[in-house]
Amino acid sequence: MQPIRVLVRGAHGRMGREVVRAVAGAADLRLVAAIDRVGVGEDAGRVAGIGPANVAIRPPEELEAVIRAEDPEVAIDFTKGPEALALFRTAVPLHVSPIVGTTGLSAEALAEARRLCEENGIGGLIAPNFAIGAVLMMKFAQEAARYLGDVEIIELHHERKMDAPSGTAALTAKLIAESRSAERAERPEQLDEAPGSRGSDQHGIPVHSVRLPGLVAHQEVIFGGVGQILTIRHDSIDRTSFMPGVLLAARRIRGHKGLIIGLENLL
Ligand code: NAD
Numbered sequence: 031m032q033p034i035r036v037l038v039r040g041a042h043g044r045m046g047r048e049v050v051r052a053v054a055g056a057a058d059l060r061l062v063a064a065i066d067r068v069g070v071g072e073d074a075g076r077v078a079g080i081g082p083a084n085v086a087i088r089p090p091e092e093l094e095a096v097i098r099a100e101d102p103e104v105a106i107d108f109t110k111g112p113e114a115l116a117l118f119r120t121a122v123p124l125h126v127s128p129i130v131g132t133t134g135l136s137a138e139a140l141a142e143a144r145r146l147c148e149e150n151g152i153g154g155l156i157a158p159n160f161a162i163g164a165v166l167m168m169k170f171a172q173e174a175a176r177y178l179g180d181v182e183i184i185e186l187h188h189e190r191k192m193d194a195p196s197g198t199a200a201l202t203a204k205l206i207a208e209s210r211s212a213e214r215a216e217r218p219e220q221l222d223e224a225p226g227s228r229g230s231d232q233h234g235i236p237v238h239s240v241r242l243p244g245l246v247a248h249q250e251v252i253f254g255g256v257g258q259i260l261t262i263r264h265d266s267i268d269r270t271s272f273m274p275g276v277l278l279a280a281r282r283i284r285g286h287k288g289l290i291i292g293l294e295n296l297l
Contacts, residue, residue: 033060034280037102037126039117041074041087042066045108045131045269050078052273053106059280061085063100065093093117097124104280107132110192118143118154127283128154129276133197144289153286157293158197160275164249165294167264168202171251174260175210178253182229186240186248194239195230198249201292203232206251215254246271 036053040046041064053061054075064074064087075083088096090113097105097120104127107117111134121128123146135143135156147154159165175181185199220228229238247266252259266272275293282296290296 031058033058034104034284035060035062035100035102036280037063037065037097037100037105037121038074039065039090039093039105039107040109040132042069042072042077043108045272047078048269048273049106049108049276050074050083051080052270052277053280054078054080054083056277059277062102063096064088065090065096090116093120094124097121097126102126104129104283106130106276106280111135112139114156115139115142118146122146122150122152122154125150125152127152128156129279129283130154130156131158131160131272131276133158134193140289140291147287147289151287153283154289155279155283155293155296156289156291157275157279157296158201159247160272160279160293161247161264161266162275162293163271164198164247164264164266165275165292165297167249167251167262168198168205169294170262171202172205172209174251174253174262175206177211178255178260179211179214180254181206181210181235182252183232183235183237184240184250184252185237186242186245186250188245188247189241189243191241194241195232195237196239196247196249198247199237199239200232202249202251203235203237206235207233 053059069087074085107130114130114132185196229236251262
């Protein structure tokens with residue numbers, strides 16, 4: 031079997047470098063192209079600290095030309111928020127499957143990405159969290175919410191994360207809201223509440239965002255019941271935690287048509 035040809039977008043970033051290392055270490059995948067605004071002309075393998083990969087980083091404006099020249103089958107994107115939509119617009123009509131870990135895409139961007147995949151009959155994935163443990167955390171939280179209706183989320187990330195709340199927290203809240211029991215504790219009307227002190231409201235669930243050096247990606251889902259607390263916590267203590275999910279997606283996405291949201295829907 032020929033290895034799957036992979037393009038990495040955001041190859042100079044923290045996640046992109048991790049993806050370059052992971053792809054280079056997988057016998058059934060081959061890095062054929064790398065795109066970033068930073069480090070243009072540098073070897074993507076050297077940037078990732080693994081020695082030469084013989085793939086030079088090319089600038090974002092050359093994405094289409096790079097796809098036409100290098101013929102990737104999948105394009106893995108860890109850039110920032112709105113930038114990820116440009117990948118769908120360019121790559122999907124050229125029959126490249128996007129695998130997007132970038133968070134902070136708007137509902138309109140998701141709708142356009144979905145439309146592009148459907149119109150072109152191409153499989154694409156947008157996953158706010160590629161760590162299998164985080165996927166399980168969301169699944170367990172959804173299950174718990176059927177019995178415990180009172181819940182809040184604390185998400186904790188490194189200080190350089192640009193979006194808040196995290197994509198994982200927003201998705202967890204959405205999944206909980208879809209399955210949670212109607213029973214909630216009665217609450218007094220809030221008085222003298224400082225703005226923001228109760229977090230942001232995601233699908234009716236308060237989400238509290240912490241940004242500190244030393245953190246990677248962590249989340250607690252806290253359920254309160256009569257005389258009891260249930261805490262479901264996941265910690266990504268290293269960016270390698272995301273790589274098995276990213277590689278799995280690169281291997282499976284070509285077997286699908288249309289846009290899949292969430293790694294759990296590809297498993
Ligand atoms: P980073 O800032 O270290 O890297 C982003 C890289 O993208 C930079 O090198 C930047 O120059 C590059 N870039 C920006 N616009 C670009 C474009 N148009 N074309 C090509 N490259 C471009 O950020 P990071 O920590 O690697 O995180 C990247 C994204 O991944 C964030 O949205 C973050 O929330 C998300 N993330 C997702 C998961 C997940 O499991 N889904 C895990 C961790 C981080």
